[in-house]
Amino acid sequence: MTLSLSKDTIQVTKEQDVVFLKNRVKETAVKIKMGLVNQTRLLTAASELVRNMMRYANGGACIIEVVSSGRANGVRLTFSDSGPGIPDLDAAMRDGFSTGKSLGLGLPGTKRLMNEFNIKSKVGEGTVITIIKWN
Amino acid sequence: MSIKTHILLQKKKKNILELWMKNQLADEGLREDLISNDELRGQSEELINVLVGNLSGDNFTDFDSDEWSPVIEILGGIAITRARQGFSPRETGNFVFSLKEAILEVLQEEIKGDPQTLFTESLKINRLMDNLSIITFETFIKGREEVILRQTDEITEISTPVIRVWDGILALPIIGTLDSARTQVVMENLLQEIVETGSSIAILDISGVPAVDSLVAQHLIKTVSATRLMGAECIISGIRPEIAQTVVHLGIDLSNIITKATLASALAYSFKIMKLEVKRAGAVNKF
Numbered sequence: 001m002t003l004s005l006s007k008d009t010i011q012v013t014k015e016q017d018v019v020f021l022k023n024r025v026k027e028t029a030v031k032i033k034m035g036l037v038n039q040t041r042l043l044t045a046a047s048e049l050v051r052n053m054m055r056y057a058n059g060g061a062c063i064i065e066v067v068s069s070g071r072a073n074g075v076r077l078t079f080s081d082s083g084p085g086i087p088d089l090d091a092a093m094r095d096g097f098s099t100g101k102s103l104g105l106g107l108p109g110t111k112r113l114m115n116e117f118n119i120k121s122k123v124g125e126g127t128v129i130t131i132i133k134w135n
Numbered sequence: 136m137s138i139k140t141h142i143l144l145q146k147k148k149k150n151i152l153e154l155w156m157k158n159q160l161a162d163e164g165l166r167e168d169l170i171s172n173d174e175l176r177g178q179s180e181e182l183i184n185v186l187v188g189n190l191s192g193d194n195f196t197d198f199d200s201d202e203w204s205p206v207i208e209i210l211g212g213i214a215i216t217r218a219r220q221g222f223s224p225r226e227t228g229n230f231v232f233s234l235k236e237a238i239l240e241v242l243q244e245e246i247k248g249d250p251q252t253l254f255t256e257s258l259k260i261n262r263l264m265d266n267l268s269i270i271t272f273e274t275f276i277k278g279r280e281e282v283i284l285r286q287t288d289e290i291t292e293i294s295t296p297v298i299r300v301w302d303g304i305l306a307l308p309i310i311g312t313l314d315s316a317r318t319q320v321v322m323e324n325l326l327q328e329i330v331e332t333g334s335s336i337a338i339l340d341i342s343g344v345p346a347v348d349s350l351v352a353q354h355l356i357k358t359v360s361a362t363r364l365m366g367a368e369c370i371i372s373g374i375r376p377e378i379a380q381t382v383v384h385l386g387i388d389l390s391n392i393i394t395k396a397t398l399a400s401a402l403a404y405s406f407k408i409m410k411l412e413v414k415r416a417g418a419v420n421k422f
Binding site (some may be wrong): 015018019020026036037038039041043045047048051095102103105106108109110112113 | 312314345346347348349350351352353370376378379380384385386387
């Protein structure tokens with residue numbers, strides 16, 4: 001059972017919002033006393049996903065939550081956009097696959113960095129990605 | 136009986152100005168620290184002169200007509216100076232709103248006996264002054280944005296210095312997030328400096344980069360490749376333990392690049408490549 005303890009929604013539409021979002025994620029991680037390595041992992045994952053959102057969907061929204069399950073605390077981020085969606089999720093989750101000219105490590109890399117990773121995407125409707133990093 | 140509002144306003148210009156000044160001076164938000172009363176009076180008088188001078192019977196509603204451009208120009212000028220001087224939006228807005236009040240007050244005084252005309256004329260004045268307020272705000276925000284843009288430019292400029300740490304060795308500390316625009320600036324500065332100084336080694340220090348994600352890594356790889364094309368070697372230093380772990384988990388391959396944990400070790404490595412030795416002065420070789 002995962003409980004949400006605090007909730008914060010941030011709209012991302014401009015380059016400047018990206019830095020703001022990353023600062024907020026970091027603040028949240030610091031608040032629950034997350035270790036430095038996990039903080040960096042979370043920050044990197046957030047950075048990957050928000051960049052994808054900016055690049056492919058022209059922005060979207062991110063919900064930052066402090067979640068609790070049993071004795072563990074963690075940070076849950078939900079990125080949702082109403083962009084074109086991902087036609088082939090299996091391919092998108094493969095290392096080195098990119099429709100842009102990037103390294104193609106964003107999605108699979110993020111999955112490796114996080115404890116929980118959940119992606120839902122519908123072509124023409126948008127994509128929702130939820131990640132959790134436990135403390 | 137039709138009343139020519141513009142003629143009336145022209146006649147009552149002095150009254151309006153006095154009323155307006157009274158409103159402004161009585162306002163709690165009067166910023167004597169930012170603008171003196173004389174200066175304020177000067178600004179107000181200038182605006183009211185141009186405004187009333189440009190009024191004619193039929194241009195009340197047609198705000199796109201050229202007759203309004205001098206008014207817009209002056210108002211824009213005032214708004215921009217106010218934005219730079221640090222006035223709050225409310226204070227800037229009140230400047231125009233208090234003029235509206237003054238005009239309406241005079242109008243009320245003059246067209247006392249005819250509520251119908253008073254209403255239609257007030258409506259016209261309202262519409263006109265609202266338009267002026269909107270222009271004031273648009274210019275005010277533009278003035279503020281210019282300040283922000285200038286600061287952004289300054290930050291990009293300051294944040295990418297190229298340092299000559301040794302003859303033939305350049306160091307480039309990167310602070311903050313490395314996005315496409317920053318990378319472009321970094322790369323340009325670095326490559327230019329390599330040519331100018333004839334350096335053979337460039338050290339990119341990323342101690343100040345909070346997180347290295349795949350895009351940042353890609354930008355780093357590009358910068359290193361470009362440096363190599365110029366015939367110089369590029370070392371990336373300042374890789375912190377948590378960054379190292381994240382890069383590995385992301386699956387980014389940096390094995391083709393020389394990386395060091397600290398700038399000091401990168402410099403030591405550069406000395407080794409250049410066959411330079413650092414010795415303690417006065418050390419005697421006993422053998």
